[in-house]
Amino acid sequence: xxxxVETALGVFERQLGRPLEAALEVCARCGVCAEACHYFQxxxxxxxxxxxxxxxxxxxxRAEHDFLGRIAPWWVGAERLDEASLxxxxxxxxxxxxxxxxxxxxxxxxxxxxxxxxAVRAMATAAGVAPEILVMLADAAxxxxxxxxxxxxxxxxxxxxxxxxxxxxxxxxxxxxxxERPGARVLYVALAxxxxxxxPAIIFTAAGxxxxxxxxxxxxxxxFLADPGRAKQIAARIVDEAKGLGVEEVxxxxxxxxxxxxxxEAPTWFGGSFPFRVVSLVxxxxxxxxxGRLNLDPRAVRERVTYHDSCNMARSGGVIEEPRxxxxxxxPDFVEMTPNRHEALCCGGGGGLVALPEYEDLRLRAGKPxxxxxxxxxxxxxxxxxxxxxxxxxxxxxxxxxxVEISAVADLVVRAxxxxxxxxxxxxxxxxxxxx
Amino acid sequence: xxxxxxxxxxLKGLLCPMPVVKLALAMKTIPVGAIIEATASDPxxxxxxxxxxxxxxxxxxxxxxVADKEFRFVVKRLK
Numbered sequence: 001x002x003x004x005v006e007t008a009l010g011v012f013e014r015q016l017g018r019p020l021e022a023a024l025e026v027c028a029r030c031g032v033c034a035e036a037c038h039y040f041q042x043x044x045x046x047x048x049x050x051x052x053x054x055x056x057x058x059x060x061x062r063a064e065h066d067f068l069g070r071i072a073p074w075w076v077g078a079e080r081l082d083e084a085s086l087x088x089x090x091x092x093x094x095x096x097x098x099x100x101x102x103x104x105x106x107x108x109x110x111x112x113x114x115x116x117x118x119a120v121r122a123m124a125t126a127a128g129v130a131p132e133i134l135v136m137l138a139d140a141a142x143x144x145x146x147x148x149x150x151x152x153x154x155x156x157x158x159x160x161x162x163x164x165x166x167x168x169x170x171x172x173x174x175x176x177x178x179x180e181r182p183g184a185r186v187l188y189v190a191l192a193x194x195x196x197x198x199x200p201a202i203i204f205t206a207a208g209x210x211x212x213x214x215x216x217x218x219x220x221x222x223x224f225l226a227d228p229g230r231a232k233q234i235a236a237r238i239v240d241e242a243k244g245l246g247v248e249e250v251x252x253x254x255x256x257x258x259x260x261x262x263x264x265e266a267p268t269w270f271g272g273s274f275p276f277r278v279v280s281l282v283x284x285x286x287x288x289x290x291x292g293r294l295n296l297d298p299r300a301v302r303e304r305v306t307y308h309d310s311c312n313m314a315r316s317g318g319v320i321e322e323p324r325x326x327x328x329x330x331x332p333d334f335v336e337m338t339p340n341r342h343e344a345l346c347c348g349g350g351g352g353l354v355a356l357p358e359y360e361d362l363r364l365r366a367g368k369p370x371x372x373x374x375x376x377x378x379x380x381x382x383x384x385x386x387x388x389x390x391x392x393x394x395x396x397x398x399x400x401x402x403x404v405e406i407s408a409v410a411d412l413v414v415r416a417x418x419x420x421x422x423x424x425x426x427x428x429x430x431x432x433x434x435x436x
Numbered sequence: 437x438x439x440x441x442x443x444x445x446x447l448k449g450l451l452c453p454m455p456v457v458k459l460a461l462a463m464k465t466i467p468v469g470a471i472i473e474a475t476a477s478d479p480x481x482x483x484x485x486x487x488x489x490x491x492x493x494x495x496x497x498x499x500x501x502v503a504d505k506e507f508r509f510v511v512k513r514l515k
Binding site: 133136137139140141142143144147150151154155157158191192193194195215217219355357387391 | 451452453454456457460461478479480481482483484486487488490491492499501505
């Protein structure tokens with residue numbers, strides 16, 4: 001047995017607990033999961049069924065843990081792991097499953113195929129056969145946490161450069177875009193890019209929030225690698241920062257996996273709860289609306305609007321009605337895709353796939369059911385509260401000629417702000433810039 | 437535009453994480469010791485590129501803001 005295979009099997013054994021064993025043992029082969037999967041909907045082949053993906057790992061499991069699997073592997077469909085089968089498993093787990101969990105929700109027995117695919121991703125990462133780009137992005141994020149001095153000054157300078165625009169748009173000469181300000185009530189964690197910084201900054205300012213910006217980004221590529229060691233180091237940058245500043249709340253950018261990871265998974269990595277709340281920006285905007293802290297024009301967004309549920313935000317995160325309440329408050333012609341909410345179809349960009357150019361063709365093909373769904377709504381604007389979804393929807397828009405605008409929730413909210421909150425002239429300039 | 441020792445990369449208009457992804461892919465195509473000169477519009481590069489260079493064992497030679505929403509950086513392949 002090679003070192004690579006031994007390492008992978010070691011990781012597999014360490015992950016075997018009740019949830020994974022249940023997923024490996026209880027499948028009834030009914031095939032209901034097939035229709036739930038967007039890969040199968042796009043291209044109905046056996047290899048595109050969740051049950052087939054799971055079966056590949058079950059063969060390895062039987063070879064290691066089933067008595068018959070050891071003495072008569074052909075009888076029970078057992079197969080010893082070798083380098084070739086590990087590479088095939090890894091390819092499947094990283095390219096043919098976005099970990100969207102729609103199959104699990106539709107399985108009569110609740111078989112968690114994405115949990116099995118995460119196990120394979122963890123095996124592949126430890127054995128050195130995970131996609132190089134995901135490893136590189138995770139390691140670069142960890143390096144940011146180790147050496148913030150290499151970018152801190154230039155980053156703060158860029159944020160200071162944005163303050164004149166923030167003051168102009170909000171009409172508030174006191175508006176600031178502070179970074180890591182001690183004493184702030186809220187720590188906002190954006191993504192790497194001004195498009196996830198300025199619109200929330202406008203909203204926080206209009207709502208009178210006491211907030212500051214994180215030096216780090218919300219994305220966590222360790223999650224896509226199913227590597228809790230890397231994922232914890234990436235999350236620790238934000239956890240330590242929030243603790244150091246003493247904030248009450250961490251508000252995460254519109255990013256599905258970042259929310260599911262820091263809100264639901266990270267506390268277990270750190271052995272308990274955090275001394276601050278973790279909420280998504282969408283939840284925060286919804287709260288501001290409920291509290292009457294934003295003055296929005298209910299007819300501001302005149303075109304037909306639909307909302308795409310990010311799998312991590314909705315199915316895994318439980319953020320389902322908040323974005324809808326916000327959109328209904330500003331877009332009278334808001335329509336739903338069918339199906340939606342916890343039954344929503346994955347766009348095909350999750351699980352880190354949008355960052356992997358080698359799988360672009362497969363990703364676009366797997367996104368066709370979502371593209372068809374968007375087209376059926378007749379919407380001109382598609383809103384998603386997840387950066388990976390927006391990148392994928394943008395690619396689907398171009399590939400399938402949907403002729404829609406892709407927007408974050410925060411962008412539309414800024415468009416709907418009334419002059420009481422904003423400098424109207426500047427907002428119209430900003431809205432045009434966002435649309436462009 | 438590129439020769440063996442110098443490659444020019446236009447990353448303008450790309451959002452996180454694509455500037456780093458494209459840079460890393462381009463890095464594999466050049467020999468050790470060669471450089472890439474890139475321009476990007478996303479301010480996220482001021483944090484991402486230095487961290488990527490350090491974690492990947494390459495050298496960030498310069499990184500400057502050259503205009504509003506335009507950043508220029510030079511990286512050298514070391515291994």
